[in-house]
Amino acid sequence: xxxxxxxxxxxxxxxxxxxxxxxxxxxxxxxxxxxxxxxxxxxxxxxxxxxxxxxxxxxxxxxxxxxxxxxxxxxxxxxxxxxxxxxxxxxxxxxxxxxxxxxxxxxxxxxxxxxxxxxxxxxxxxxxxxxxxxxxxxxxxxxxxxxxxxxxxxxxxxxxxxxxxxxxxxxxxxxxxxxxxxxxxxxxxxxxxxxxxxxxxxxxxxxxxxxxxxxxxxxxxxxxxxxxxxxxxxxxxxxxxxxxxxxxxxxxxxxxxxxxxxxxxxxxxxxxxxxxxxxxxxxxxxxxxxxxxxxxxxxxxxxxxxxxxxxxxxxxxxxxxxx
Amino acid sequence: xxxxxxxxxxxxxxxxxxxxxxxxxxxxxxxxxxxxxxxxxxxxxxxxxxxxxxxxxxxxxxxxxxxxxxxxxxxxxxxxxxxxxxxxxxxxxxxxxxxxxxxxxxxxxxxxxxxxxxxxxxxxxxxxxxxxxxxxxxxxxxxxxxxxxxxxxxxxxxxxxxxxxxxxxxxxxxxxxxxxxxxxxxxxxxxxxxxxxxxxxxxxxxxxxxxxxxxxxxxxxxxxxxxxxxxxxxxxxxxxxxxxxxxxxxxxxxxxxxxxxxxxxxxxxxxxxxxxxxxxxxxxxxxx
Numbered sequence: 001x002x003x004x005x006x007x008x009x010x011x012x013x014x015x016x017x018x019x020x021x022x023x024x025x026x027x028x029x030x031x032x033x034x035x036x037x038x039x040x041x042x043x044x045x046x047x048x049x050x051x052x053x054x055x056x057x058x059x060x061x062x063x064x065x066x067x068x069x070x071x072x073x074x075x076x077x078x079x080x081x082x083x084x085x086x087x088x089x090x091x092x093x094x095x096x097x098x099x100x101x102x103x104x105x106x107x108x109x110x111x112x113x114x115x116x117x118x119x120x121x122x123x124x125x126x127x128x129x130x131x132x133x134x135x136x137x138x139x140x141x142x143x144x145x146x147x148x149x150x151x152x153x154x155x156x157x158x159x160x161x162x163x164x165x166x167x168x169x170x171x172x173x174x175x176x177x178x179x180x181x182x183x184x185x186x187x188x189x190x191x192x193x194x195x196x197x198x199x200x201x202x203x204x205x206x207x208x209x210x211x212x213x214x215x216x217x218x219x220x221x222x223x224x225x226x227x228x229x230x231x232x233x234x235x236x237x238x239x240x241x242x243x244x245x246x247x248x249x250x251x252x253x254x255x256x257x258x259x260x261x262x263x264x265x266x267x268x269x270x271x272x273x274x275x276x277x278x279x280x281x282x283x284x285x286x287x288x289x290x291x292x293x294x295x296x297x298x299x300x301x302x303x304x305x306x307x308x309x310x311x312x313x314x315x316x317x318x319x320x321x322x323x
Numbered sequence: 324x325x326x327x328x329x330x331x332x333x334x335x336x337x338x339x340x341x342x343x344x345x346x347x348x349x350x351x352x353x354x355x356x357x358x359x360x361x362x363x364x365x366x367x368x369x370x371x372x373x374x375x376x377x378x379x380x381x382x383x384x385x386x387x388x389x390x391x392x393x394x395x396x397x398x399x400x401x402x403x404x405x406x407x408x409x410x411x412x413x414x415x416x417x418x419x420x421x422x423x424x425x426x427x428x429x430x431x432x433x434x435x436x437x438x439x440x441x442x443x444x445x446x447x448x449x450x451x452x453x454x455x456x457x458x459x460x461x462x463x464x465x466x467x468x469x470x471x472x473x474x475x476x477x478x479x480x481x482x483x484x485x486x487x488x489x490x491x492x493x494x495x496x497x498x499x500x501x502x503x504x505x506x507x508x509x510x511x512x513x514x515x516x517x518x519x520x521x522x523x524x525x526x527x528x529x530x531x532x533x534x535x536x537x538x539x540x541x542x543x544x545x546x547x548x549x550x551x552x553x554x555x556x557x558x559x560x561x562x563x564x565x566x567x568x569x570x571x572x573x574x575x576x577x578x579x580x581x582x583x584x585x586x587x588x589x590x591x592x593x594x595x596x597x598x599x600x601x602x603x604x605x606x607x608x609x610x611x
Contacts, residue, residue, distance in 0.1 A: 002465060079443075082441075082443040082444075083443075084444060204462035204463050205462060207457060207460065207462075208457075208462070210454065211454050211457050213443040213444050214441060214442060214443055214454070215441040215443065217401070217406055217437065218437065218440075218441065220405075220406050220426065221404055221406060221430065221434065221435045221437075222430050222454060222455070222457045222458055222510070223425075223426045223427035223428075223429065223430030223431070223457060223458035224426065224457070225426050263444070268444040268445055268446055268450075269450070
């Protein structure tokens with residue numbers, strides 16, 4: 001375990017730094033690496049300083065934090081539901097967030113209010129799904145999954161409705177939000193705080209999650225207080241997903257693909273997978289956002305398009321290659 | 324041998340020794356008692372309470388639970404392990420009520436091997452055996468070389484040493500069952516609760532597993548409770564038996580007093596032929 005932990009961090013930490021540097025260097029204007037260094041450690045042109053420090057750095061950090069949160073949330077949800085194909089949006093979270101955000105946009109509220117509405121919508125959906133899945137009996141992963149899928153379908157209908165009745169001028173902004181968009185993220189630091197705190201708190205519980213992955217009865221027989229642990233995972237995963245969605249909109253595939261890919265490479269020890277998913281998600285979203293800014297520069301693509309186009313083939317390949 | 328199944332033991336005296344009419348001595352729990360239940364009624368849906376169980380498992384004892392399908396054997400075992408709520412009664416493990424014991428502490432005192440095994444995510448044989456150390460490790464602890472040594476010793480005892488790097492989902496049914504037993508051996512609790520530990524094993528491994536259990540029970544302050552379907556193995560390895568009837572009635576006592584053919588025939592609703600091998604009774608189903 002120690003070896004794969006060190007290996008994962010040894011690969012992913014430098015890759016994280018590299019992904020942020022790439023995000024700083026590329027865009028509508030390319031900045032050569034020496035110039036990039038001089039922005040931090042010396043004299044640089046005013047244009048480069050503004051571009052790197054005021055525009056690209058906050059955006060890259062926002063993308064990294066949101067990706068990290070989504071990767072972590074995905075890893076947690078997959079253990080909770082004991083299903084390697086679960087994702088952070090399985091509980092209808094992105095749908096609730098989207099409806100909240102679109103309603104705020106329709107009302108012409110500020111970007112801050114849109115984020116706040118998205119957060120409220122995400123939590124509302126979480127409570128709704130959990131309450132319904134709980135019902136009169138005890139909840140099972142299957143029941144939670146099904147409830148989430150159906151509630152998500154309900155949110156989907158509401159999203160279509162809002163799009164249908166919205167004025168045409170609002171539509172591009174709304175569609176970008178729905179597909180995931182980092183361009184309006186300006187203050188990445190709260191999300192970073194959440195990411196660091198949750199990742200550090202999750203680390204010592206990795207072994208507990210390993211045991212939980214073998215089913216609630218087996219876990220209880222090995223001394224895990226199953227119900228409180230499951231509740232905690234549920235609440236934490238919902239909160240960090242809501243935080244990520246608030247930053248970058250409903251970016252898909254990060255939480256699904258990153259933990260799964262890392263599992264195929266580093267094995268199934270949650271003590272490795274949890275921190276690796278945080279870093280891997282951050283790397284993926286940072287690079288995807290850099291591509292989104294670069295491919296048709298100066299125009300920008302929604303980052304969700306890139307994560308899907310990158311993630312789907314990679315995921316299918318790894319799945320095809322695995323036993 | 325009676326040709327018709329015998330009448331039921333009187334329901335009012337459930338733990339009378341079956342067929343002999345002599346009441347088995349109720350053992351009071353002592354200071355070293357591993358497991359003691361008082362008026363325990365397990366929760367099998369839509370079943371009358373039947374006989375409340377007053378069981379006492381002391382160090383050095385190996386109990387066998389016999390009964391037909393659906394009699395509640397697994398439910399009883401899981402209730403004893405604190406995984407299911409009982410309908411009534413109390414359970415004490417090493418003198419302390421399981422209601423007040425922390426889960427991890429309970430897992431250091433007793434370990435349970437389930438009948439079926441779920442492996443949510445792929446894992447190796449060694450990783451699976453190692454989770455038996457979980458109750459002993461604090462959140463930040465990483466398995467020490469001693470933990471690895473215990474897991475490897477348990478795997479070796481179950482003839483799995485050569486398979487430690489194999490993925491669990493590639494094991495055969497019998498190998499998977501031996502791995503589950505190796506996991507509980509790694510856990511090393513005072514009281515072993517094994518649910519049909521030999522159901523998927525070949526003859527050699529059935530004997531190997533039960534010999535191992537017997538050896539553990541022979542150590543200081545150890546005991547075991549096994550659910551078995553093989554009366555003959557129970558007769559050879561268990562010193563106490565609990566017969567669980569489908570209607571919730573039960574009787575229990577030392578093995579020699581419990582192996583009454585008429586009671587076993589009623590238990591399984593099956594006529595039996597009785598023989599003797601090595602001075603011990605052998606029961607075979609009679610087809611007529």
